[in-house]
Amino acid sequence: MNATDLPRLLAGAGRGAPSLDAHLAHHGLPSLSVDGVGLVAAVEEAGLHGRGGAAFPTGTKLHAVARTRRRAVVVANGAEGEPASEKDGVLLAHAPHLVLDGVQLAAGAVGAREAIVAVRAGADAAHAALAAALDERARARRDPVAVRVVATPERYVAGEESALTQFLSGGPARPAFTPPRPFERGVGGRPTLIQNVETLAHVALIARHGPDWFRALGTPREPGTALVTLSGDVERPGVREIALGTSLQTLVAHGGGELSHAKAVLIGGYFGAWLTAADAQTVRLDAAHLRPHGASLGSGAIAVLPRDACVVAETTRLAAWLARESAGQCGPCVHGLAAIADLLRGLTDGRVARARHQAHRRGRATAEDALSCLRRWSGDVAGRGACRHPDGVVRLVRSALDAFTADFDDHARHGACDRCALEPALPLPSPPSRARLRAAA
Amino acid sequence: MSARAQRPAPPAARAEPDAGARLRVNPIACEAHGLCAELLPERVRLDDWGYPILDDRPLTPALVAHARRAAAACPTLALALERDRSSKNQ
Numbered sequence: 001m002n003a004t005d006l007p008r009l010l011a012g013a014g015r016g017a018p019s020l021d022a023h024l025a026h027h028g029l030p031s032l033s034v035d036g037v038g039l040v041a042a043v044e045e046a047g048l049h050g051r052g053g054a055a056f057p058t059g060t061k062l063h064a065v066a067r068t069r070r071r072a073v074v075v076a077n078g079a080e081g082e083p084a085s086e087k088d089g090v091l092l093a094h095a096p097h098l099v100l101d102g103v104q105l106a107a108g109a110v111g112a113r114e115a116i117v118a119v120r121a122g123a124d125a126a127h128a129a130l131a132a133a134l135d136e137r138a139r140a141r142r143d144p145v146a147v148r149v150v151a152t153p154e155r156y157v158a159g160e161e162s163a164l165t166q167f168l169s170g171g172p173a174r175p176a177f178t179p180p181r182p183f184e185r186g187v188g189g190r191p192t193l194i195q196n197v198e199t200l201a202h203v204a205l206i207a208r209h210g211p212d213w214f215r216a217l218g219t220p221r222e223p224g225t226a227l228v229t230l231s232g233d234v235e236r237p238g239v240r241e242i243a244l245g246t247s248l249q250t251l252v253a254h255g256g257g258e259l260s261h262a263k264a265v266l267i268g269g270y271f272g273a274w275l276t277a278a279d280a281q282t283v284r285l286d287a288a289h290l291r292p293h294g295a296s297l298g299s300g301a302i303a304v305l306p307r308d309a310c311v312v313a314e315t316t317r318l319a320a321w322l323a324r325e326s327a328g329q330c331g332p333c334v335h336g337l338a339a340i341a342d343l344l345r346g347l348t349d350g351r352v353a354r355a356r357h358q359a360h361r362r363g364r365a366t367a368e369d370a371l372s373c374l375r376r377w378s379g380d381v382a383g384r385g386a387c388r389h390p391d392g393v394v395r396l397v398r399s400a401l402d403a404f405t406a407d408f409d410d411h412a413r414h415g416a417c418d419r420c421a422l423e424p425a426l427p428l429p430s431p432p433s434r435a436r437l438r439a440a441a
Numbered sequence: 442m443s444a445r446a447q448r449p450a451p452p453a454a455r456a457e458p459d460a461g462a463r464l465r466v467n468p469i470a471c472e473a474h475g476l477c478a479e480l481l482p483e484r485v486r487l488d489d490w491g492y493p494i495l496d497d498r499p500l501t502p503a504l505v506a507h508a509r510r511a512a513a514a515c516p517t518l519a520l521a522l523e524r525d526r527s528s529k530n531q
Binding site for chain 1: 467468469470471472473488489490491492494
């Protein structure tokens with residue numbers, strides 16, 4: 001068994017979710033103390049980081065909530081607003097008991113008597129598997145903590161911690177201007193532990209096998225495995241479990257793709273960063289190797305762009321969609337992202353090139369060329385929202401400008417290329433609708 | 442605290458040694474009135490859409506009173522002075 005198909009989280013899961021008996025037969029019983037130490041210490045020792053995108057140390061979060069000594073709430077975050085990611089939905093559909101074990105263990109560790117599993121409204125298989133699993137567990141009377149499932153709006157920002165907290169407290173699924181952080185005052189004003197569903201599944205395995213087992217895969221600084229979603233120009237797209245530090249080349253080959261035939265790879269989802277095919281062939285999937293490229297694994301979404309696709313057109317489409325996905329609260333996000341998306345559109349519809357020609361004909365220098373303006377706006381917008389939405393969008397745009405400067409320059413001079421009109425290579429949900437946020441709110 | 446002694450004292454100045462405090466804007470509350478950039482150009486510039494971009498350095502003693510006045514003038518109360526993050530404990 002090689003490093004890219006060692007399933008830990010998805011082990012024992014066949015086509016659908018295993019029964020509770022089958023789950024326990026395969027994984028054994030979890031315990032709140034493992035290898036002679038408490039669960040929180042074990043998780044810290046394991047070096048588990050959150051798998052929702054921010055990669056925050058899980059043990060630190062558990063400690064912070066446990067320390068409040070008030071009645072806490074545990075939230076398993078499966079809102080998965082990232083269109084290129086399917087891993088939370090797949091995990092819930094195939095291993096709901098592992099996630100629910102993690103929920104119970106985390107609740108025990110932080111002193112919670114209430115837990116919520118938040119799942120994207122459209123993730124039907126996940127909802128069905130969770131409902132069946134909870135029903136089985138209720139009948140078996142195994143769980144000390146009551147768990148309810150909440151369907152979250154299908155919006156990019158709905159999974160952001162403060163947005164999810166507001167939504168679960170009866171408000172709109174929009175980010176809040178923090179502090180207080182959810183661990184201090186979260187759902188219903190109570191200390192709230194929010195962990196990605198995959199993170200909790202890892203907790204459930206650490207509670208069985210201990211930190212040393214967990215560290216046997218992955219890198220010393222980023223131990224363990226992670227679920228990734230491979231999409232784009234590969235024969236077998238979908239969710240896979242990899243050891244952190246696995247080479248991207250290996251993962252893509254496993255999916256039946258070939259990086260030497262690719263134009264680019266988007267790592268970390270639509271908030272992520274573009275790598276050239278050449279860089280993609282040498283990079284390993286851990287923070288230390290991705291950071292020099294301005295990338296991070298994020299929630300594990302990886303999209304391979306075929307060689308005949310236009311990276312400018314693809315970036316333009318993603319930026320336009322992400323700009324519309326703004327929660328609409330902060331000026332720099334609302335106006336800045338709209339302006340960036342519009343200027344990108346100008347590159348692919350010829351406006352920028354025409355303006356440039358006219359300026360030249362009249363013997364005037366253009367005040368500021370479009371690409372410099374994109375860079376300036378990207379710098380101005382970063383870090384200026386209540387949440388990290390604008391930061392993610394400008395990371396995508398900047399990485400495209402950096403990795404494919406010649407392509408952008410060509411569009412700025414000559415307008416659309418032959419490939420701009422091709423069918424989009426990267427999927428986007430349609431239509432992006434503000435109405436759904438309101439309806440849910 | 443010789444720096445404090447040299448500080449020019451604007452009308453509303455209270456004698457609090459808030460040197461090292463930082464400005465923070467609530468981006469949800471901010472509606473781009475732009476008064477902050479008028480009152481504290483040393484630390485606030487406006488982006489192309491009129492929203493403030495704050496200089497993140499701690500305030501010097503000479504700027505604290507001006508920063509306080511800018512915060513008080515904000516029509517949506519989006520601008521605030523915060524203690525340095527290292528000493529923030531809420």
